[in-house]
Amino acid sequence: MAKVGDFLVAAPVLRDENFFRSVVLLCVEEEEGAVGLVINRPLDIDVSHFISDMRGKSQLHFGGPVKKDVVSYLHRHGDRVRSALPVMPGVFFSGRFEDIQTLIRDEEASYTDCRFFAGFSSWGPGQLDSEISEGSWFVTRAVRELVFSARAQDLWSAVLRRMGGEYAMLANFPLDPSLN
Numbered sequence: 001m002a003k004v005g006d007f008l009v010a011a012p013v014l015r016d017e018n019f020f021r022s023v024v025l026l027c028v029e030e031e032e033g034a035v036g037l038v039i040n041r042p043l044d045i046d047v048s049h050f051i052s053d054m055r056g057k058s059q060l061h062f063g064g065p066v067k068k069d070v071v072s073y074l075h076r077h078g079d080r081v082r083s084a085l086p087v088m089p090g091v092f093f094s095g096r097f098e099d100i101q102t103l104i105r106d107e108e109a110s111y112t113d114c115r116f117f118a119g120f121s122s123w124g125p126g127q128l129d130s131e132i133s134e135g136s137w138f139v140t141r142a143v144r145e146l147v148f149s150a151r152a153q154d155l156w157s158a159v160l161r162r163m164g165g166e167y168a169m170l171a172n173f174p175l176d177p178s179l180n
Contacts, residue, residue: 001132002139006040006086007146008036008128009138009159012173018065021156024121025074025142027093029086034128036121037063037072039095039147040155047071047116061152063117074147077103092145115148138167148170 002008008024017039028035041062050071063072072094078084080103084095105108123131131137138180140163149155160171 001129002026002029003032005091005142007140007142007159008132009140009156009163009167011135011138012170014136019121023146023155023159024064024137025087025091025147027074027087031125033122033124037061037074037117038121039074039115040152042152045118047111048084049117050117050118058111058114058116061115061117063119064121065121066120068119070120071097071116071118071119073097073100073114073116075100075109076148077109077113080108088142088144091142091147112148138163 004026004027008022008026010019010022012025014020021040022038023040024036025039026034026036039061043060045060047058047060055099060071075081075084075092075095075102076089076090078086078092078095081092081095081099084092087093100114102108104111104114118145128137132139138160145160146155146159149158151158157171
């Protein structure tokens, strides 16, 4: 149902604190399962605090509840980062970390070309399709500009509005419907 390069948009009924109002970019889909990154949860931590030899300022993001001590990243430099996996035109998932560090150090890439994540999201075989069928996730094709959006905290509503129709109406769904 979902494929690499899709946004998984958490339905308002998905109350799991790891995914509440999240937008996940699906980065890998194989027989063994799927891997994605929550792209709308910036943390109050700079990447340099997590990776000591990173220079400059770049906000770390929560990528998901799996292996929160592992840094993954999205970038626009697939032709220059070995082993990078294409997600969609102009967006690549991870690859050789030394390559992206060199590009940033040599100022051939900037932190606006990259987004770093602590942890990732993953699903076992058939698990994601089951969650989509149950109504936990809405699926739509990702938009490159939104992947690197500076307004990550507003992304959930923005993607729903972009989807239109009944989804656009959900963009204004109250945080706690019982208070409505």
